[in-house]
Amino acid sequence: MSFIVRLAYTLLGLFIVLNWGLIQTGLMNKITARVGKRFGMPFYQPYLNLVMLYSRRSSVSHGVMFYLGPIFRLAGGVGIFLFLPLIYGSIYWTNFSFSGDLVLILYFQFFGMLGMALGAGEASHPYSIIGIGRGLSQVTTVEIPFTLAIISIAVQYHTLSLADIVAAQQGGITHWVMWTNPFATAAGMLAFLGFMRHSPFDTVMAPQEIPIGPPTEYHSAFLGVLRSNAAILHVVESVLFMNLFFGGATSWVELIIKTFFIYFWSVFVGAVTPRFRIDQSSRWFLKVPLLLGILAIIFI
Amino acid sequence: MTIEEQNKKNKFIDPDLEKRDVLSPDGEVIHIDPMKDYFCDARPTVHDPENKVVEKFLNWCRSNSLWVLGFGTGCGSMEIPPLMTSRFDANRFGVQMRPTPRQSSVFIISGYLAVKTLKRAIRSYEQMQDPKYLIALGSCTINGGMYYDSYNTINRLDYYLPVDVYIAGCMPRPEALLAGFNKLKERIKAGRAEGANEYAEKFDWYKANQKKIIKDWNMPDYNW
Numbered sequence: 001m002s003f004i005v006r007l008a009y010t011l012l013g014l015f016i017v018l019n020w021g022l023i024q025t026g027l028m029n030k031i032t033a034r035v036g037k038r039f040g041m042p043f044y045q046p047y048l049n050l051v052m053l054y055s056r057r058s059s060v061s062h063g064v065m066f067y068l069g070p071i072f073r074l075a076g077g078v079g080i081f082l083f084l085p086l087i088y089g090s091i092y093w094t095n096f097s098f099s100g101d102l103v104l105i106l107y108f109q110f111f112g113m114l115g116m117a118l119g120a121g122e123a124s125h126p127y128s129i130i131g132i133g134r135g136l137s138q139v140t141t142v143e144i145p146f147t148l149a150i151i152s153i154a155v156q157y158h159t160l161s162l163a164d165i166v167a168a169q170q171g172g173i174t175h176w177v178m179w180t181n182p183f184a185t186a187a188g189m190l191a192f193l194g195f196m197r198h199s200p201f202d203t204v205m206a207p208q209e210i211p212i213g214p215p216t217e218y219h220s221a222f223l224g225v226l227r228s229n230a231a232i233l234h235v236v237e238s239v240l241f242m243n244l245f246f247g248g249a250t251s252w253v254e255l256i257i258k259t260f261f262i263y264f265w266s267v268f269v270g271a272v273t274p275r276f277r278i279d280q281s282s283r284w285f286l287k288v289p290l291l292l293g294i295l296a297i298i299f300i
Numbered sequence: 301m302t303i304e305e306q307n308k309k310n311k312f313i314d315p316d317l318e319k320r321d322v323l324s325p326d327g328e329v330i331h332i333d334p335m336k337d338y339f340c341d342a343r344p345t346v347h348d349p350e351n352k353v354v355e356k357f358l359n360w361c362r363s364n365s366l367w368v369l370g371f372g373t374g375c376g377s378m379e380i381p382p383l384m385t386s387r388f389d390a391n392r393f394g395v396q397m398r399p400t401p402r403q404s405s406v407f408i409i410s411g412y413l414a415v416k417t418l419k420r421a422i423r424s425y426e427q428m429q430d431p432k433y434l435i436a437l438g439s440c441t442i443n444g445g446m447y448y449d450s451y452n453t454i455n456r457l458d459y460y461l462p463v464d465v466y467i468a469g470c471m472p473r474p475e476a477l478l479a480g481f482n483k484l485k486e487r488i489k490a491g492r493a494e495g496a497n498e499y500a501e502k503f504d505w506y507k508a509n510q511k512k513i514i515k516d517w518n519m520p521d522y523n524w
Contacts, residue, residue: 033391036386040391041396042394048364048365049365051361052405055361055362057347057429057430058345207399208399212398212399212400223403
């Protein structure tokens with residue numbers, strides 16, 4: 001398949017993922033509202049918010065890095081997407097995945113946060129800088145159990161290629177990593193809560209805390225880019241976890257159903273638990289998830 | 301004149317806004333004048349709407365996605381938290397709370413405005429991005445209400461900031477606030493909620509009014 005065709009399918013996939021991310025965000029807002037006995041916003045509210053943000057008439061810049069912050073963040077989300085095989089067995093929806101894509105994806109997960117740190121630092125708002133400090137410390141502790149889980153899976157299947165890991169899981173639910181390596185799955189899914197930043201791990205971005213963390217100074221189209229990236233990132237992270245632990249997907253319908261439930265896991269936990277302080281959440285990730293990660297390494 | 305003398309001369313200056321020399325880690329002395337370095341004192345400009353059809357669509361989106369600045373100025377701010385609860389549920393109408401003026405589009409002046417608070421309200425309003433809307437909640441913002449003869453509260457808000465919707469009452473209930481939001485939506489959809497442009501056009505008049513009542517004006521004229 002020529003490069004152009006592959007690129008066209010990748011961009012089309014990105015468009016679908018963006019839209020599914022926006023709709024999913026709306027649906028989850030609706031679900032959390034129902035938990036609180038409210039009607040909540042309509043499911044298409046994220047679209048309206050995006051149009052509203054992109055159509056603000058004025059914006060204030062604080063310098064070059066301030067511009068680049070959201071772009072780095074978007075590059076983090078799109079970067080993960082570019083190297084992520086979406087549909088197993090399809091030659092069209094494998095994006096640009098290659099034999100070592102898992103390592104690159106691990107790198108891209110941190111990349112966006114670092115970009116935000118530079119951008120928010122240039123805004124020099126004290127709240128932004130505190131928010132970035134919190135965000136980076138939380139992401140660091142989340143990465144440790146997640147990386148242990150990934151190492152465990154890589155050793156289990158002798159590969160660092162996501163496509164190979166998905167291929168090895170085909171043939172029914174008993175072949176999924178969820179079944180064959182439960183410790184790695186448990187550590188990974190607990191780390192997933194930290195990646196998704198819903199309660200109890202939403203101190204970084206919560207409006208009621210130091211308002212509202214890294215994007216304090218971001219507005220208008222800057223915030224629009226961040227919001228678009230959040231929508232992409234929600235789906236992309238879910239697809240990554242689906243590929244790693246839940247046997248991948250063989251069609252778009254399967255992908256949508258699986259990503260919905262994987263994302264729903266973080267919303268479900270968020271709806272029933274109160275918020276951790278940043279020191280509590282950092283310590284929490286270094287207790288149970290880290291222990292599960294080490295167990296996953298020992299009992300592969 | 302040394303910096304200390306200059307600072308002493310202006311008795312109203314905020315300690316954070318004093319001119320100072322800072323020693324950088326490299327050993328270089330950096331001269332900081334917060335009034336020039338931390339603020340932008342450019343005048344606001346009028347931003348013309350897009351063409352009619354596009355603007356109608358954008359206005360529809362804006363009206364259904366109202367981001368409210370959670371800044372309570374008076375007793376009326378007590379009526380805002382219940383709006384988000386299951387009883388009133390303002391989320392249904394696309395009303396969401398934002399914690400920072402940069403991201404919000406609606407500013408609710410909730411009740412009386414003391415002169416001290418007016419100064420902060422002006423700063424917050426100017427930091428919001430165009431288009432921005434202002435809801436005045438309660439009688440105090442219309443004619444002073446029960447504080448009509450108070451020595452330190454303003455009587456009429458629209459001398460100082462351009463108001464889009466007034467909600468009368470003392471206090472208006474959350475239902476009244478929801479009705480106010482719907483009124484604001486109608487105004488936005490009709491393209492009549494151009495408060496930010498009005499503020500830019502009549503900037504000198506607003507500034508003269510503001511400076512008349514705020515005696516210790518120690519910030520630039522327009523500080524976004």
